[in-house]
Structure formats: C-alpha cells, structure tokens
Amino acid sequence: MDIHHRAEIISVGNELLRGEITDTNAGFLASQLPLLGIELNRMTTAGDDIRQLRETLERAQEKADIVLVTGGLGPTADDLTREAIAAVTGEEPTVDAALENNLRQLFGRMRQEMPPHNIKQAWLIPSAEALDNPLGTAPGWWVRKNGKTIAAMPGPPREMTIMWRNEVAPRLRKILSKQVILSRTFKTYGIPEAEVAEMVQSFFESENPSLGIYAHLDGIHLRFVARGNDAGQLLRNAGEQLDEIFGSRIWGRDDDSLEGLIGGWLGKTGLTLATIEDGTTGTIANLLSTTPGSARYYRGGLVTGSDATKIAFGVPPEVIATYGPVSPEVAGIMAAMIRERFSADIGLSTSGISQKSTVKGEPPGLTYVGVSDASGEKTWGHNFARFRDPSGQREAYGALFRLRERLIELKIA
Amino acid sequence: MDIHHRAEIISVGNELLRGEITDTNAGFLASQLPLLGIELNRMTTAGDDIRQLRETLERAQEKADIVLVTGGLGPTADDLTREAIAAVTGEEPTVDAALENNLRQLFGRMRQEMPPHNIKQAWLIPSAEALDNPLGTAPGWWVRKNGKTIAAMPGPPREMTIMWRNEVAPRLRKILSKQVILSRTFKTYGIPEAEVAEMVQSFFESENPSLGIYAHLDGIHLRFVARGNDAGQLLRNAGEQLDEIFGSRIWGRDDDSLEGLIGGWLGKTGLTLATIEDGTTGTIANLLSTTPGSARYYRGGLVTGSDATKIAFGVPPEVIATYGPVSPEVAGIMAAMIRERFSADIGLSTSGISQKSTVKGEPPGLTYVGVSDASGEKTWGHNFARFRDPSGQREAYGALFRLRERLIELKIA
Numbered sequence: 001m002d003i004h005h006r007a008e009i010i011s012v013g014n015e016l017l018r019g020e021i022t023d024t025n026a027g028f029l030a031s032q033l034p035l036l037g038i039e040l041n042r043m044t045t046a047g048d049d050i051r052q053l054r055e056t057l058e059r060a061q062e063k064a065d066i067v068l069v070t071g072g073l074g075p076t077a078d079d080l081t082r083e084a085i086a087a088v089t090g091e092e093p094t095v096d097a098a099l100e101n102n103l104r105q106l107f108g109r110m111r112q113e114m115p116p117h118n119i120k121q122a123w124l125i126p127s128a129e130a131l132d133n134p135l136g137t138a139p140g141w142w143v144r145k146n147g148k149t150i151a152a153m154p155g156p157p158r159e160m161t162i163m164w165r166n167e168v169a170p171r172l173r174k175i176l177s178k179q180v181i182l183s184r185t186f187k188t189y190g191i192p193e194a195e196v197a198e199m200v201q202s203f204f205e206s207e208n209p210s211l212g213i214y215a216h217l218d219g220i221h222l223r224f225v226a227r228g229n230d231a232g233q234l235l236r237n238a239g240e241q242l243d244e245i246f247g248s249r250i251w252g253r254d255d256d257s258l259e260g261l262i263g264g265w266l267g268k269t270g271l272t273l274a275t276i277e278d279g280t281t282g283t284i285a286n287l288l289s290t291t292p293g294s295a296r297y298y299r300g301g302l303v304t305g306s307d308a309t310k311i312a313f314g315v316p317p318e319v320i321a322t323y324g325p326v327s328p329e330v331a332g333i334m335a336a337m338i339r340e341r342f343s344a345d346i347g348l349s350t351s352g353i354s355q356k357s358t359v360k361g362e363p364p365g366l367t368y369v370g371v372s373d374a375s376g377e378k379t380w381g382h383n384f385a386r387f388r389d390p391s392g393q394r395e396a397y398g399a400l401f402r403l404r405e406r407l408i409e410l411k412i413a
Numbered sequence: 414m415d416i417h418h419r420a421e422i423i424s425v426g427n428e429l430l431r432g433e434i435t436d437t438n439a440g441f442l443a444s445q446l447p448l449l450g451i452e453l454n455r456m457t458t459a460g461d462d463i464r465q466l467r468e469t470l471e472r473a474q475e476k477a478d479i480v481l482v483t484g485g486l487g488p489t490a491d492d493l494t495r496e497a498i499a500a501v502t503g504e505e506p507t508v509d510a511a512l513e514n515n516l517r518q519l520f521g522r523m524r525q526e527m528p529p530h531n532i533k534q535a536w537l538i539p540s541a542e543a544l545d546n547p548l549g550t551a552p553g554w555w556v557r558k559n560g561k562t563i564a565a566m567p568g569p570p571r572e573m574t575i576m577w578r579n580e581v582a583p584r585l586r587k588i589l590s591k592q593v594i595l596s597r598t599f600k601t602y603g604i605p606e607a608e609v610a611e612m613v614q615s616f617f618e619s620e621n622p623s624l625g626i627y628a629h630l631d632g633i634h635l636r637f638v639a640r641g642n643d644a645g646q647l648l649r650n651a652g653e654q655l656d657e658i659f660g661s662r663i664w665g666r667d668d669d670s671l672e673g674l675i676g677g678w679l680g681k682t683g684l685t686l687a688t689i690e691d692g693t694t695g696t697i698a699n700l701l702s703t704t705p706g707s708a709r710y711y712r713g714g715l716v717t718g719s720d721a722t723k724i725a726f727g728v729p730p731e732v733i734a735t736y737g738p739v740s741p742e743v744a745g746i747m748a749a750m751i752r753e754r755f756s757a758d759i760g761l762s763t764s765g766i767s768q769k770s771t772v773k774g775e776p777p778g779l780t781y782v783g784v785s786d787a788s789g790e791k792t793w794g795h796n797f798a799r800f801r802d803p804s805g806q807r808e809a810y811g812a813l814f815r816l817r818e819r820l821i822e823l824k825i826a
Contacts, residue, residue, distance in 0.1 A: 017453045019444025020627050024435055026458070031432025040430045042465070045439070045456035052455070214433050274718075281702040282695025285716035286805065289694040298718035303698035305687075305711035309755065342722065392699065 005176060007033055008060035009043040012071035012081055013155055017047045025070040025153075025160050032164065034210060034225045036172055037181050038066060048072065053084035061088070061148050066172070071155030073138035075118040081152050082141065086125050089145050093123035099130055099139060106137060131167040135159045142171055149175065182231040186242050187252040189219035189401055196220045199245055209234045217393040218258050219251065251404065258400050259287045265413045266297035266346075274342035275301035276334050278310065278325075279352025279367050283396035299342040313337060326351055331370035332377035339372045346407075347372040350399050352382075369399045371406040378406055418589060420446055421473035422456040423466075425484035425494055426568055430460045438483040438566075438573050445577065447623060447638045449585055450594050451479060461485065466497035474501070474561050479585070484568030486551035488531040494565050495536050495554065502558050504538035512536075512543055512552060519550060544580040548572045555584055562588065595644040599655050600665040602632035602814055609633045612658050622647045630806040631671050632664065664817065671813050672700045678826045679710035679759075687755035688714035689747050691723065691738075692765025692780050696809035712755040726750060739764055741781050745790035748783035759820075760785040763812050765795075782812045784819040791819055 009030065011023045026043045033040050041064050046056045053072070060067045072081030086093045099122035107114040121138050124130060131140030131151075136159040141152040151168045153160045188196060193215050200222060203211040209226035222242065226234035242250060252261060266273055275284050285301030288294055304310050307325050311317050314337040315330060323329040331351035339347030352367030367382045382398050407413045422443065424436045439456045446453050454477050459469045466485070473480045485494030499506045512535035520527040534551050537543060544553030544564075549572040556563040564581045566573045601609060606628050613635060616624040622639035635655065639647040655663060665674060679686055688697050688711075698714030701707055717723050720738050724730050727750040728743060736742040744764035752760030765780030780795045795811050820826045 015626075016440070017443055017456065018447065018625050019440045019442070020625055022435065022437055022440045027429070027432045027435045029432070030430055034431065042460070042469075043430065043458035047455070056455075212431050212433055213428075275716075277695075282690075282698035282714065282716060285695035285718075286699070289716060289718050290805070295719040300718035300722035301695065301716040303688075303695060303702060303714040303716065305698075305702050305713035306708040309713035312756070343725070392703070 005038045005066055006041050006064045007038050007066040007068060008041045008064040010056055010060060010067065010069045011043070011045045011155075012048065012053065012069060013045075014048045014078070016045050016071075024157055025155070028157070028161060029068050029070075029164065031212075032169065034212065035181060035183055036169065036176060037179065037227055038172070038176070048078040048080055050080045050083055050087070053080055054087045057084055057088045057150070061150075065147060066149045067151070068168070069150065069152045070160050073121070073140065073152060073154050075115070075121050075137070077117070079120070082120065082123050082125075085128070085141060085143060085150055085152060088150075089125060089127055089143065091125035091127060093120075093125050095119060095122050096124040096130065099124065102139075103137060131163055133159055133163055135162060140167060142168070144175075179227055180229060180231045181225065181227050182235055183223060183225045184235045184239065185214075185221050185223045185254050186239065186246075186250050187216075187219050187221050187256060188246055188249050189251050189397075190249055191220065191246075193220050196222070200242075203238070203241075209238055211238075218397045251401070257291070258397060258404065259291045262400060262404060262407065263288070263291045263294055263297060265407055267293060269412055270297075271345040271412060272297050272299050272343075273346045273348065274299040274338045274344035275348045276304065276313075276338040277301060277350050278304040278334070280350040280392055280396045280399060283392040284348065284350065284399055287393075287396055287400070299344045302338060302341075310334065313341060326366055326368060328368050328370070328379040328381065331368035331379045332372070333370075335370035335372035335377055335379075345373065346403075348399060348403050350395070352395070367395055367398070369402045371403055373406075373410060375410070418451045418479055419454050419477045420451050420479040420481060421454045421477040423469055423473060423480065423482045424456070424458045424568075425461065425466065425482060426458075427461045427491070429458050429484075437570055438568070441570070441574060442481050442483070442577065444625075445582065447625065448594060448596055449582065449589060450592065450640055451585070451589070461491040461493055463493045463496055463500070466493055467500045470497055470501045470563070478560060479562045480564070481581070482563065482565045483573050486534070486553065486565060486567050488528065488534055488550070490530070492533070495533065495538075498541070498554060498556060498563055498565060499538050501563075502538060502540055502556065504540060506533075506536035506538050508532060508535050509537040509543065515552075516550060544576055546572055546576055548575060553580065555581070557588075592640050593642060593644045594638060594640050595648055596636060596638045597648045597652065598627075598634050598636045598667050599652065599659075599663050600629075600632050600634050600669060601659055601662050602664050602810075603662055604633065604659075606633050609635070613655075616651070616654075622651055631810045664814070670704070671810060671817065672704045675813060675817060675820065676701070676704045676707055676710060678820055680706060682825055683710075684758040684825060685710050685712050685756075686759045686761065687712040687751045687757035688761045689717065689726075689751040690714060690763050691717040691747070693763040693805055693809045693812060696805040697761065697763065697812055700806075700809055700813070712757045715751060715754075723747065726754060739779055739781060741783070741792040741794065744781035744783035744792045745785070746783075748785035748792075749790055752785045758786065759816075761812060761816050763808070765808070780808055780811070782815045784816055786819075786823060788823070 009026050011026050015021055016023050030040055044056055046052050069081055072079050103122050104114050127143050127145040129142045131142050133139050136154050138154050140163050143150040153163045209224040212223045214221040224235055224238045277284055282303040288298045307320055315333050319329055331349050334349035335347040349370040368379055370377055370379045380402050384395050422439050424439050428434055429436050443453055457469055459465050482494055485492045516535050517527050540556050540558040542555045544555050546552050549567055551567050553576050554565040566576045622637040625636045627634040637648055637651045690697055695716040701711045728746050744762050747762035748760040762783040781792055783790055783792045793815050797808050
C-alpha cells in the first residue's frame with residue numbers, strides 16, 4: 001500500500017524577513033523530499049512571532065502530515081519554535097534533566113557557565129524526542145502526535161543539514177511505507193537548458209521514475225528518482241534512454257566533478273598540467289588546486305593582470321599587436337608558454353575579457369581557450385556573456401570542458 | 414500621518430518546491446522593503462497550481478495591503494500567476510492589443526513567429542497595468558483594487574530586479590506616505606557577528622532609524638534606515654555613534670568594496686601589486702583582476718599547485734624544509750619573491766592550507782599572509798577553519814584586510 005505523504009517546510013526568522021540572509025534550507029530540504037517519496041505542498045517563511053508561528057504551523061498541518069521547521073531554536077526570547085510547537089500540540093514544555101546536563105557540560109568544556117537563558121534549549125514536550133546537534137547547542141525536536149509529524153531543526157545550514165541526514169531523514173524513512181527509492185543524476189554539457197528540457201519531454205509523462213532538471217554552472221543535471229521494487233531497473237532503463245538521446249554530452253554522474261574527472265585522468269597517466277588565465281582570473285586555478293590530490297598533477301597557474309605581464313612571461317609583443325590580446329593566436333601561445341614555464345605536460349590558457357571589463361573592438365564576453373601538449377596547440381572561441389555569471393565559474397567550466405575534449409582526443413582520458 | 418503598510422511576498426514555481434533552484438528573489442525583495450518603509454509579514458513559496466495560488470493570494474491579502482509575486486508569468490499552461498490574480502480580483506483576462514503587438518514585434522526581431530501559447534503574456538485585467546520587462550517576454554502586472562496592491566514580476570532574478578527597480582519600487586513610492594527614507598551602510602571587519610550585535614544593542618531599541626545586521630565575507634555590514642524629515646540627521650548621528658564604538662574597524666560604507674578601496678590607493682600613488690597564492694588558490698587574483706581599472710596597478714598573480722612550483726619560482730627548498738611549507742618564514746619569502754618576479758612595488762602572499770586539504774602536523778585552516786615592500790616583509794597568521802567557507806573568499810578578504818592594514822601603516826592609504 002502506498003500511503004501518500006505530504007509535507008510543508010517552514011523557515012523561521014526575522015533575519016529572513018529582513019532579507020539579511022538567503023534561505024538555502026528550504027531549497028535543500030525540498031530537493032531531499034523526493035528521495036523519500038514525500039510530496040511537498042508549500043514553503044513558508046515566518047518571523048519570530050509566536051502568534052504568526054503558531055498559525056503557520058496549524059495551517060501547515062491542515063494539508064500536510066509532515067512539517068519541517070528550520071530556525072527559532074536559539075536561546076533568546078525571540079526563539080519561539082519550541083513555544084509554537086507546544087501551543088499547537090497543546091502540551092507544556094518542561095526542562096529535560098538529561099538535556100540540561102548535556103548543555104551545562106558543553107559550556108563547561110568551553111570553560112564557561114551556561115547563561116541562564118540557554119535553559120530553554122533543554123525543554124521538551126511529552127510528544128517530542130530530542131535530536132542531537134553535534135555542531136551547535138540547540139537540540140532539534142522530533143514530534144509525533146495524532147498521525148502528524150513535526151521535525152524542528154536549527155537555522156544555521158551546517159547544523160541543519162547534518163541533523164537532517166543523521167536524525168530526521170532516518171526517522172522519516174522509518175515511518176514511511178517500506179518502499180525502495182533510488183536516485184541517479186546524469187550530468188550533461190553543451191546544450192541549453194530549454195533544449196535539454198525538450199529532449200527529455202517524454203520522461204515528464206511518467207511519475208515513476210520522476211525527473212528533475214537542475215541547471216548548474218557545470219552543465220544541466222538530470223536527476224531521476226525511482227520508487228518500488230523495480231527502482232533499480234527503472235533507473236537503468238532511464239540511463240539507457242538518456243545515452244541514446246545525449247550520447248557523449250553526458251560527462252558524469254552523481255557526485256562526479258569535472259575537475260575531479262580530469263584530475264583522475266592526469267593522475268593515472270602521470271601527466272602534469274599548468275594554467276594561465278586572463279579573463280577567468282584565477283577561477284580555473286582555484287577549481288584545480290582545491291581538488292584533493294591535485295598537488296600530484298597540477299603544477300600551478302598564472303593569473304595575468306595585464307598584457308605587460310603576458311609579455312614578461314614570454315608572449316611576443318608583436319603577436320599581441322598583430323592579432324589583439326583576445327585572439328586564438330595569443331591563446332595558443334599562452335598555453336604553450338605556460339606549459340614550458342611550469343615544466344608541465346599540458347598547458348591550458350584562457351585569453352579573454354573578464355565579465356566586468358571590455359576590450360576595444362571585441363564583443364563583451366569573448367573568450368578563447370587554448371590547450372597545448374607535445375603535439376601542438378588547439379584553440380576554441382566562447383562567449384558566455386548572456387549568462388552574466390559574476391563568479392566566472394561558467395567560463396572556467398567552459399575551458400575545462402575543452403580540456404576534457406582534448407584529453408579524450410589525445411587518448412589521455 | 415504615517416499609514417502603516419504591510420506586505421507579503423509570494424514566490425511561484427514548481428522548480429522551487431523541487432529544490433531545483435534557490436529562491437533569491439524573496440530575500441532580495443525583503444531587503445528592499447525597509448527602504449520604502451514597508452513592513453513584511455511573511456514570505457511563501459507556492460507551486461504551479463491555480464487553486465493553491467489563488468488561496469495563497471487571498472490569504473496574503475487578509476493581512477497585507479501589498480502583495481509582491483515573482484514567477485508564473487511564462488507562456489506555458491503551468492504559468493498561472495495571471496489566472497490566479499484574475500480569479501482573486503474577480504476580473505476576466507483579455508488580450509491587450511498593444512501588448513500583443515509588442516510581443517509579436519519582439520519575436521519578429523529574432524526572425525521568429527510568436528508561438529501561439531505566448532498570447533497569454535499579452536493578457537490584462539481591467540485593474541492591471543502592464544510593467545515593462547526589457548530582458549524577457551513577460552510584462553509584469555501592477556494591480557490596484559479596493560485599496561490592495563498586487564505587483565507580479567517575472568521569476569528570473571535579472572528580469573525581476575530590473576522590473577522592481579524601474580517599475581515597481583517607483584510606483585510603490587507614489588502610493589506610500591510622502592516621507593523621506595534614507596539608508597546608510599557601515600562595513601566593519603575583524604569582530605565576530607555575535608560581538609557586533611552586542612556592541613550595537615542599543616540601536617535596536619529604536620525603530621527610527623532601524624538597524625539590520627548583514628554578515629558578509631568581507632565583514633559585518635550595519636545598515637541603518639531612517640524615515641522622516643530628520644532622516645539625514647538621524648543617519649549622521651548613528652554614524653558618529655558607530656565611529657565611537659568601532660573606530661577604525663569600520664573600513665567602508667555603502668557600495669565600497671575592499672579590493673576597490675585598495676585599488677584606489679594604489680592607482681592614486683602609482684604603485685603596483687603582485688600576488689602569490691598557496692591556499693587561497695586564485696581567489697585573491699580573481700578579486701583584484703576583476704576590479705575595474707586594475708590593469709593599471711595589478712601586475713598579476715601566481716597560484717602555486719605544489720611546493721615544487723614554489724621552489725621553481727625562487728623559494729629556497731631549505732627554508733621549506735626547515736620551517737615547513739605553511740610558516741611565516743615561507744610567507745615572507747614568497748611575498749618578496751613575487752614582488753621581484755613581477756617587478757611590482759608590493760607583493761602579497763598567502764601560504765596556507767586550502768579548505769579541502771590538510772598538511773601533516775598543521776591545524777586545518779592555518780594560513781599565513783605576507784606583505785612585502787621596499788622596506789621589508791611583514792607576516793600574520795590566520796585561521797578561518799571554523800567558518801567552512803568553500804568559496805575561499807573569507808580567507809581572501811582576510812589577506813586583503815592585512816594588505817589594507819599594511820598600506821595604512823606605510824602611509825600609502
């Protein structure tokens with residue numbers, strides 16, 4: 001029997017209503033619910049107001065049997081989530097001796113006295129079970145009454161996601177129908193989101209597996225969630241259909257990262273890489289050097305602040321004068337030059353116009369990518385201007401995809 | 414007379430309920446409302462469902478006279494914002510000839526026929542005025558009926574923020590009491606958020622000016638919003654009080670950026686800067702080289718992938734062996750070395766452990782910053798591990814604040 005569970009997410013905090021922080025908790029929880037087979041009704045943000053909180057909780061429970069609340073578990077008078085849940089369940093909070101002891105011990109470890117107002121973090125109501133919070137002082141609440149569930153988690157995202165993974169999701173799985181739910185993500189590149197959506201249109205007619213399209217800077221991710229005893233087979237079928245539709249435009253799955261894949265190929269073959277960035281301003285160096293194990297294959301990178309620096313490092317001034325600083329010629333020479341300067345097997349260059357500046361005569365956003373290896377140089381032109389990505393990561397991934405392409409061509413992949 | 418306006422924000426879209434994208438529209442609008450003197454009740458996310466949308470709108474209007482809606486203005490059958498607003502106002506949508514003409518012209522410019530389903534983007538109801546959308550096809554709606562206002566804006570953040578600024582905010586200002594509202598932001602650094610909150614405690618007792626605390630990677634920002642004829646004087650008073658409390662810990666105001674301030678000092682004095690990053694992995698190079706005008710003073714940067722690269726560029730291997738790769742000694746030498754290699758007046762180095770890796774024997778997160786100029790080197794130790802900032806920008810700003818400190822000491826600022 002497939003009981004249909006419905007949820008509502010409530011994010012609590014005046015700082016949210018003042019726009020002081022962006023709420024990432026709600027979106028995170030929303031992406032997790034399909035993995036449990038739970039449908040989401042609505043997401044609401046409420047302030048630190050007992051009447052509004054209580055009303056929001058009651059309204060949520062009218063249409064949802066599972067309510068997830070984040071925020072409002074701090075020690076101050078403005079932290080009212082516990083009070084609101086108590087009012088809604090009609091139960092009185094009392095201090096739980098074990099929780100109080102934990103709290104006092106925690107402060108003791110920091111050589112501090114527990115401030116008096118923190119005692120409310122040791123409250124429980126009869127229908128609540130405390131949820132461990134290893135990264136903060138506030139335990140969560142897991143409340144079950146009259147067939148309704150309320151899970152209250154802390155506001156700080158790090159505390160919330162750990163409590164979700166370790167405490168809330170496992171408890172939800174126990175109360176849900178015992179069905180298998182599996183998910184698999186396929187990562188595509190090089191096709192605009194609207195086109196990807198059309199190419200996978202037929203999958204939307206099916207509820208099982210269900211499909212979600214997630215646009216990221218490293219491409220469009222397609223996440224399938226399958227339920228039931230055939231879940232594994234359904235995902236395999238979906239994967240085969242995707243291969244037919246997308247072919248080599250699927251570059252990875254699940255937790256694959258492009259820089260990790262490239263790093264794996266280089267590490268396996270013992271080849272080294274160096275980068276020079278004009279336009280992507282260090283973003284590629286950042287991605288590569290923060291990949292675990294990169295010190296083995298990534299020799300390092302140069303970020304050129306100006307043409308003078310390019311010339312100082314070996315780009316002939318007459319090439320810049322003849323072809324312009326943003327040209328396939330300069331991109332190729334930069335890639336070859338950095339390969340030699342850093343004694344690397346492969347050089348990657350971006351010769352481009354950063355998002356915030358323009359070079360006379362060139363369209364804004366124009367970038368050239370160059371890859372140099374022992375057999376020579378290859379260059380490509382890109383223009384990501386319409387995406388307006390201030391982080392520069394989209395351009396950086398654009399360059400890394402060309403590197404991937406070239407490594408596959410050179411049979412290094 | 415000071416009429417008290419209350420607002421509610423509704424974000425529309427199934428993709429939000431699936432967690433496919435993070436809703437930044439709601440937080441943005443929430444931060445803008447205090448600048449208009451409007452109080453926010455609640456923020457809600459609703460799906461592409463006419464019944465839920467209508468219900469959410471009606472409920473919002475029970476307690477708010479201004480409802481801001483983002484999303485659901487696309488051309489598909491799932492875009493139901495116009496339908497829901499029509500139902501709530503009890504009016505019938507009809508095609509507006511001028512809007513239809515504009516739409517057909519827009520498609521014509523792209524050498525395309527307007528697809529039939531886009532016609533709904535030309536709908537209007539009698540109580541609605543169309544709002545121009547220069548970045549998309551969907552006009553917004555400005556609806557005024559029975560003392561209630563509904564402003565419907567597109568979902569894509571770029572389209573929404575431009576429509577807010579150019580069309581919605583000016584219309585809201587016209588219907589609000591004619592009072593002066595001014596804001597000023599003061600940017601602090603070097604004090605933890607909780608401590609800043611305590612230091613400004615007394616300001617929270619006042620409603621005018623009101624104070625919002627915004628934690629950013631470049632410090633804690635304090636934004637004051639003052640209303641009424643004395644608004645300017647109230648902000649000046651607040652500024653003076655802050656100067657007494659924070660002194661030199663206030664590094665900027667309003668739109669100041671740290672990299673922009675530093676760039677301004679260097680540009681004015683004609684001095685040049687080069688950077689070498691081990692640990693901050695290109696983030697500093699990125700910040701500096703994307704600042705407009707930086708080509709004049711930023712010579713460029715090196716991102717070292719490994720100790721081998723540091724040695725190849727001139728750091729004596731015995732120094733690394735004696736003091737360890739992460740040490741004030743290596744930080745100082747690296748700063749001096751990059752200054753010389755790039756022929757710059759000032760060298761900035763970070764010698765550290767990136768967030769994703771550890772070096773044996775050193776606590777995770779330990780970073781050393783070095784600044785070198787003609788008079789010698791100065792180094793500082795930092796540890797940002799507890800912040801867990803995967804972007805690395807917090808560490809990068811930490812280094813730039815040391816550079817700022819040193820430039821002030823050297824009377825370059």
